[in-house]
Amino acid sequence: MKTVLHRLLFALLLCAVCGSTQSAQLEEVIVTAQRREQNLQEVPVSATVFSGIEIDRANIRSAAEYLALTPNVSFTEDGQAGARGLGIAIRGVNNLVSGENAVINSVGVYFDDFSVASTPAQVANPFLLDMERIEILRGPQGTYFGRNSLGGVISVTSRAPDDQPGGRIILGGENYEHAGEQYNITGIANMPVSDNLALRVVGYYENSSGLVENICATGASAERCSIAAANNYVPDGSKDSGHDYYMGRIKVAWAPRDSTFIGGTLMYSDQDQGHDENIPSGIIDLDTLNTFGLGEATDPRTGYWPDNRNQLSHDRPEKNELQTWLAILKLQQDLRGDKVLTWISGVQDASLKRLFDNDLVGGADNVVRNNNYEGTSWSSELRLDTMGDRVDWTVGVLYADDDQKQKNDVFTGVGPSAGHDLDPPMGVFVLPGFAPGLGLGQNQKRFKLESMAAFADTTIRLTEGLELIAGGRYTRDRVENDLQAFGVRPTCCFPFSPDYPGPPGPEFFASFINVLNPAANDKQTFDDFSPRAGLRYQISEGASVYTLASKGYKAGGTSLGNSPEIGDPAYAGPFDQETLWNYELGLKSEWLERRLRVNAALFYLDWDDMQFESFRALRAGPAAPVVEQTINIDGAHSVGGELELLLVPGENLTLSTGIGYQDSQIDSSETVILTGDYEVDLKGLETPKAPKWTVNAIAEYRTQLGAGEGWLRLEYIYRQGQYSDIEAVANQQTLGPAPATGLSRPIGPNEFPYRTPDYDLFNLRAGFDTSSWNLVLYVQNLTDEKYYTGTQANFGASGIRLRPHPRVFGFSLAYNFGGI
Secondary structure, three states: OHHHHHHHHHHHHOOOOOOOOOOOOOOOOEEOOOOOOEEHHHOOOEEEEEEHHHHHHOOOOOHHHHHOOOOOEEEEOOOEOEOOOOEEEEOOEEOOOOOOOOOOOOEEEEEOOEEOOOOOOOOOOOOOOOEEEEEEEEOOOOOOOOOOOOOEEEEEEEOOOOOOOEEEEEEEEEEEOOOOEEEEEEEEEEEEEEOOEEEEEEEEEEEEOOOOEEOOEOOOOOOOOHHHHHOOOOOOEOOEOOEEEEEEEEEEEEEEEOOEEEEEEEEEEEEEEOOOOOEEOOOOOHHHHHHHOOOOOOOOOOOOOOOOOOEEOOOOOOEEEEEEEEEEEEEEEEEOOOEEEEEEEEEEEEEEEEEEEOOOOOOOOOEEEEEEEEEEEEEEEEEEEEEOOOEEEEEEEEEEEEEEEEEEEEEEOOHHHHOOEEEHHHEEOOOOOOOOOOEEEEEEEEEEEEEEEEEEEEEEEOOOOEEEEEEEEEEEEEEEEEEEEEEEEOOOOOOOOOOOOOOOOHHHHHOOEEEEOOOEEEEEEEEEEEEEEEEEEEEEOOEEEEEEEEEEEEOOEEEEEOOOOOOOOOEEEEEOOEEEEEEEEEEEEEEOOOOEEEEEEEEEEEEEEEEEEEEEEOOOOOOOOEEEEEEEEEEEEEEEEEEEEEEOOOOOEEEEEEEEEEEEEEOOOOEEEEOOOEEEEOOOOOOOOOOOEEEEEEEEEEEEEOOEEEEEEEEEEEEOOOOOOHHHHOHHHOOOOOOOOOOOOOOOHHHOOOOOOOEEEEEEEEEEEOOOEEEEEEEEOOOOOOOOOOOOEOOOOOOOEEOOOOOEEEEEEEEEEEOO
């Protein structure tokens, strides 16, 4: 605790210098947290906002960069949907999954006012080129946003076209210490077509050789890929975790009349990556223990974290390909009496193709994974806003439809039938000698969500300084699941039959084939009313307090699984909708003649029927059928707060800090069965993705240098350790022998790797700006801190996979022309 306090004092020290008498003042921050433009200080929501200038200066190109600078927001990077794949939690509210992906998300992600949260990549992470702002809203946002906003909302707004012709070309590059490098180019053009019509076009390309190389890539020598040489196997793995990214976006703004606005966004992105960007930990997970019967991890000749931070060993070609189309149309009509009618409709179509060497040991070629996901999401919202002298109110309706299809195939390579060695001192790999290509986990899934909602919200000014806030949203969700799965069965040589002497022989396992299991499907309908109510009081011209109670909601569904035995029906386990109440007390204030901004919030979260996913086998042993079983936890709570300070002590210096604290706990006694038939009790455990302390501090100094402005920016980030999922949270209860197999596996000191390490991160950036040129130089992870953010990439013989974060040296150079 003393160490945490020292870090807090360090962060606050940056905002303690208030002696300057210069006239610099804070700029007004505009947000759309209530779906209309307002001053951040007048909105009763705990929010962190990044402007377009800050996004550029902080080198923010992915969600992980701005989430690290946001109090009480957590994330994990598992690398299973490309280098940009991640999971997000706000105040500990997140998708508690351990399987392929979540379809109904707990955190809403909006791009230009359209929900993009429903995606095959689990969490949307749009490219952040030419942005106007990013808003992170903490707490349930059910009234105004509804969909996927149980824990909060991330709203990303791209820059709109204007009437000034111009453009920008940006060249950038990075070098990853002891790893690869990356280069990128961005082109931006603003094109007024007429007095009332303008276009803004953005194009982006990025090429990277990645953070991690493969010692068993195609053409690898016997010395580098020694296990392949021992097995007389020719490795054919991908070279590295490098990628190619492409993104194109067109934004249109048309005002045919003064009272009418028509806008549109069309965006396409393509992410094409080689193997995953992670390295082995040397600690195997429960699924590997149960499936392979391994009590210890197998070193693929790379070593383990933290000694190894840039190598893995895979012997198969791999890919992570994600393509996304996004189209948004917005119509806005001003009506009489300060009324505005807004219609927003959009569609998102995304696909994820993943080929993965699932045994994680190059030269063994035992297990391969192939995933093909497709998802289409569209919605249409009609909203009427009225701003009056005494009353503001909003009413609206929404219809949304999400449709996702999954094809999953986990199959055997040539290794099992060849009896490949993993590590000569440990003997032969224990997966039986199945025929190559046998489907160990073969299924097709479909998930559909049809959602209809009606909402209303009002702000009533009771007196000159007191406002009453009240609103609510009624939602009806129709959830449909379908599963078509395949099992395995032998076709001959059955052991223990009257004419079969002795234990199972090679011919028995070689005779296994895939068989079609009974199809499973389920349909459920969920109804919910989520209100919010509160008061806001203007203490003085620059300070206000608010109190708010709001409810969040997430639809339930049914967990479907393979048949455990031939002739038995498929597994189907329904789970209830998840709800939580958020009780919040907040302060929005500006002091010292608008040179110091102090925003703070205290909150209490009370969960009912929290959804937890437990990845478990329906029986022990290889080729065991599995189910991603979601259960409900009766009760949990979290208490905490956020404090954000922004100080402008003089014309040249800006200081800021953000501090978040949360203490979460599962209250009810819930017994959960994990893979290997471990029974764990969750009572008293903290919820995943909920680090107690999140701290950041930034100091930025600017000065005139000749015809331009030079600036220097130092960022400090501290994050306490966290757990990623239910297996990580309950790791101390799974140290003994597994009931299903009698095997156990070790865990490292300090619950390694399940509890992520605390880390202190420093980033240093400098730049020089003129009217035509912008130069930025930076070093990220200045002190080369060894850390990772999560453990959701688990299965494999070399252990749970971790994403490294090397020191990064980078630059960007922009040339501006015209009026941009």
